[in-house]
Amino acid sequence: xxEVTQTPSHQVTQMGQEVILRCVPISNHLYFYWYRQILxxxxxxxxxxxxxxxxxxxxxxDDQFSVERPDGSNFTLKIRxxxxxxxxxxxxxxxxxxxxxxxxxxxxxxxxxxx
Amino acid sequence: xxxxEQSLFLSxxxxxxxxINCTYTDSSSTYLYWYKQExxxxxxxxxxxxxxxxxxxxxxxxxxxxxxxxxxxxxxxxTQTGDSAIYFCAPSGNTPLVFGKGTRLSVIA
Numbered sequence: 001x002x003e004v005t006q007t008p009s010h011q012v013t014q015m016g017q018e019v020i021l022r023c024v025p026i027s028n029h030l031y032f033y034w035y036r037q038i039l040x041x042x043x044x045x046x047x048x049x050x051x052x053x054x055x056x057x058x059x060x061x062d063d064q065f066s067v068e069r070p071d072g073s074n075f076t077l078k079i080r081x082x083x084x085x086x087x088x089x090x091x092x093x094x095x096x097x098x099x100x101x102x103x104x105x106x107x108x109x110x111x112x113x114x115x
Numbered sequence: 116x117x118x119x120e121q122s123l124f125l126s127x128x129x130x131x132x133x134x135i136n137c138t139y140t141d142s143s144s145t146y147l148y149w150y151k152q153e154x155x156x157x158x159x160x161x162x163x164x165x166x167x168x169x170x171x172x173x174x175x176x177x178x179x180x181x182x183x184x185x186x187x188x189x190x191x192x193x194t195q196t197g198d199s200a201i202y203f204c205a206p207s208g209n210t211p212l213v214f215g216k217g218t219r220l221s222v223i224a
Contacts, residue, residue, distance in 0.1 A: 033211065043158065043203065045211035056211060089156060103146070104212060108157040
């Protein structure tokens with residue numbers, strides 16, 4: 001199965017700064033997800049995105065988070081004003097086909113460090 | 116919501132079998148996934164089982180599902196040092212996957 005790539009692999013930022021994490025699916029899939037994993041913790045769902053709209057989001061995904069697919073290819077997660085507790089691995093995932101219930105394939109992740 | 120529990124650590128000798136257990140609460144889970152995470156890497160889909168199956172075998176991997184008890188297990192036969200990783204159970208009844216905390220498998224040579 002074609003995978004997704006994520007950039008950057010590691011991002012270091014100062015508290016209060018904005019960061020944009022990118023996910024580049026290789027094939028033309030419609031369902032995308034963002035998950036995060038705080039060090040030593042479980043992987044947590046943030047948001048799912050279908051057909052250029054948010055289809056579901058968790059309580060973690062508050063107003064400081066946003067997602068978009070501006071150029072029809074890259075899928076981005078923006079954190080407007082980073083906090084120390086945003087430090088985590090952020091994983092993008094996509095399904096094998098268009099349906100949301102299909103198997104999710106994950107990218108390698110972006111490690112975000114907020115200082 | 117869904118709650119997924121796994122034991123945190125498992126240590127086995129190379130060549131032995133490993134059994135990683137998982138319990139979940141959502142009986143409507145239709146697919147139950149196992150993901151593997153090697154140090155510093157992303158989540159790699161290892162295998163999955165559909166909820167109407169009891170067992171699925173894929174080379175060295177055997178997945179057992181007890182729907183009544185909501186218990187899932189992953190057996191790795193002839194465990195190798197390359198199997199050292201964190202293994203996550205993730206039932207899926209709806210769109211977002213719900214992960215357990217993961218079981219860290221250490222393989223002793």
